[in-house]
Amino acid sequence: MKFNTKTIHGGQQHDPSTGAVMPPIYQTSTYAQSSPGTHKGYEYSRAANPTRTALENSFASIENGTHGFAFSSGLSAIDCVLKMLNPGDEIIAGDDLYGGTYRMFTKMFEKYGLKFHFVNMEIPSNILPLINKNTKLIWLETPTNPLMKIADIQEISSLVKKIDSNILVAVDNTFATPYLQLPLDLGADIVMHSATKYLGGHSDIVMGALMVKDAKLAEELHFIQFAGGAVAGPQDCFLALRGIKTLHIRMQRHCENGMAIAQFLEQHPKVAEVFYPGLTSDKNHAVAKKQMKDFGGMVSFKLKDESRATAFKILENFKVFTLAESLGGVESLVNHPVTMTHASIPEKEREIIGITDSLIRLSVGIEDIEDLLKDLENALNN
Numbered sequence: 001m002k003f004n005t006k007t008i009h010g011g012q013q014h015d016p017s018t019g020a021v022m023p024p025i026y027q028t029s030t031y032a033q034s035s036p037g038t039h040k041g042y043e044y045s046r047a048a049n050p051t052r053t054a055l056e057n058s059f060a061s062i063e064n065g066t067h068g069f070a071f072s073s074g075l076s077a078i079d080c081v082l083k084m085l086n087p088g089d090e091i092i093a094g095d096d097l098y099g100g101t102y103r104m105f106t107k108m109f110e111k112y113g114l115k116f117h118f119v120n121m122e123i124p125s126n127i128l129p130l131i132n133k134n135t136k137l138i139w140l141e142t143p144t145n146p147l148m149k150i151a152d153i154q155e156i157s158s159l160v161k162k163i164d165s166n167i168l169v170a171v172d173n174t175f176a177t178p179y180l181q182l183p184l185d186l187g188a189d190i191v192m193h194s195a196t197k198y199l200g201g202h203s204d205i206v207m208g209a210l211m212v213k214d215a216k217l218a219e220e221l222h223f224i225q226f227a228g229g230a231v232a233g234p235q236d237c238f239l240a241l242r243g244i245k246t247l248h249i250r251m252q253r254h255c256e257n258g259m260a261i262a263q264f265l266e267q268h269p270k271v272a273e274v275f276y277p278g279l280t281s282d283k284n285h286a287v288a289k290k291q292m293k294d295f296g297g298m299v300s301f302k303l304k305d306e307s308r309a310t311a312f313k314i315l316e317n318f319k320v321f322t323l324a325e326s327l328g329g330v331e332s333l334v335n336h337p338v339t340m341t342h343a344s345i346p347e348k349e350r351e352i353i354g355i356t357d358s359l360i361r362l363s364v365g366i367e368d369i370e371d372l373l374k375d376l377e378n379a380l381n382n
Contacts, residue, residue: 003062003179004248010061011068012054023054025238047226051234055241059199062178062244063191065211067218069225070237074174074194075100076230077208081137081170081190083224087113089136094121094151095353096144098194099342101172107344121151122284124159131163140188141172142181143288146300146337146361147354148275150284153291157187168217174198174328179251180292184213197328201243201250205236250330253366254297260369261362261376262299270380272358275300297364298327300337308357311336315360317382320367320375327363332372334379335361 001010015024026049031042042048052070059068071077078101085091093105095118105116119126121140138160142151157169170190171183177198183191193199195207208230212218225231232240255278262276277288278295288295303310315323321334325341335341337355345355364372 001061006061007058007247008245011057011059023051023238023241025234026050027234045234046229046231049231049234049237051237051241052232055232055237055244058241058244059193059195059209059211062247063173063211064178064182064184064213065191066213066215067211067222069210069218069221070195070232070240071208071210071225072230072232073206074192074196074208075104077192077194077210078104078172080210080221080224080228080230081168081192082109082114083228084168084220085114085136088115088134089113090115090117090130090132090134091137091139092117092119092127092130092135093139094141094144094149095119096147096149096355097139097141098145098172098174099337099344101139101141102342103344120149121156122149124152124155127156128159128163131160131167135164135167138167138169139172140170140183141175143175143277143296143298145175145298146275146335146342146359148175148277148282148284148298148300150277150288150291152287153181153183153186153188161187175296175298176292177247177251177296179248180255180294180296184211186291189214189217194328195240196326198251198254199244199247199328200240201247201329202239203326203329203331205239205243207232207236207240250366251294251296254364255294257366257369257372258295258297258299258364261364261372264373264376265299265301268380270304271301272304273302298361299364300359300361302356303358303360306356306358308338311358311360314379317379318375319378320371321362321379327361329363330366332365332367333363335363337361 033039056068117130140151169188171188172192174194191211193209195209265271265274276299321332
């Protein structure tokens with residue numbers, strides 16, 4: 001199947017008992033057994049649930065994987081990956097990460113004996129001096145949150161596997177979605193999503209996802225999820241599956257609107273810098289064009305006036321864009337990373353990588369572009 005068809009039919013079958021086109025919400029915790037250990041494939045919903053199975057099959061299909069997993073949040077999906085590691089293991093991660101990911105790495109798993117290195121993944125060779133016998137995982141975001149950096153997934157995967165084929169490469173594909181890029185096809189071992197965002201698409205669920213191709217890796221991840229219990233509920237799985245069915249048409253509009261917003265900001269006299277890989281002026285445009293079908297709906301920019309007060313005034317002026325955390329819904333959101341999504345990163349670390357008071361992140365929705373541009377213009381100029 002082509003991608004647009006996969007979002008609707010990939011991994012799906014009509015309900016065998018009724019023929020229902022959409023899988024029912026199996027709101028049950030347990031399942032009848034005809035004899036101890038003899039059942040119809042389901043025992044207890046922490047292990048598996050038919051609604052979750054339908055979603056997980058869809059997850060695997062749209063990322064060209066063989067196994068998908070639905071978690072209670074994006075962070076619980078990351079937590080599952082890290083629990084495959086042991087004290088003393090080392091992880092190389094990008095220097096520009098979602099604040100919650102950074103917080104989990106440094107505040108939780110470092111105290112359990114894992115060691116993290118943060119480097120600029122825009123230059124793949126930056127990882128080479130850090131790889132050693134203890135290296136077990138490479139963690140990528142691309143595009144990154146919130147500076148929209150691009151990591152060459154294929155180049156990094158190739159470099160790593162030439163040194164040690166056992167080192168896992170995991171990609172947070174939340175910003176791009178499988179509509180725009182397919183990390184498993186580019187050499188990655190694990191794809192992670194905050195399905196709260198574009199996969200769900202309507203700001204009404206909190207969910208995480210993992211997709212893999214390797215059966216042994218899938219078995220290990222399933223065991224950790226089952227043993228730890230971080231599973232998505234059937235109601236949320238139903239909503240996420242419904243969201244995926246329109247992913248392709250939503251992403252088309254997100255991309256169109258994102259490009260128009262980025263081009264507008266690039267010419268605005270109050271804007272110092274725009275971060276959007278679709279712009280030909282972006283330093284990572286060539287790599288993004290190589291591995292992405294289009295460039296998405298996430299746009300960040302810095303103001304020429306670097307004061308927090310000016311940024312706050314602009315943020316409070318928006319009428320169509322909603323000042324809120326999260327991203328990827330049909331509605332446009334505006335966010336101040338320093339005080340919102342990335343507040344958990346120490347100030348010195350934020351400043352080093354460029355997350356400053358004047359940085360504003362937009363999640364460009366699918367509204368009429370004229371309304372979005374007018375709202376942005378009014379917010380900047382009032």
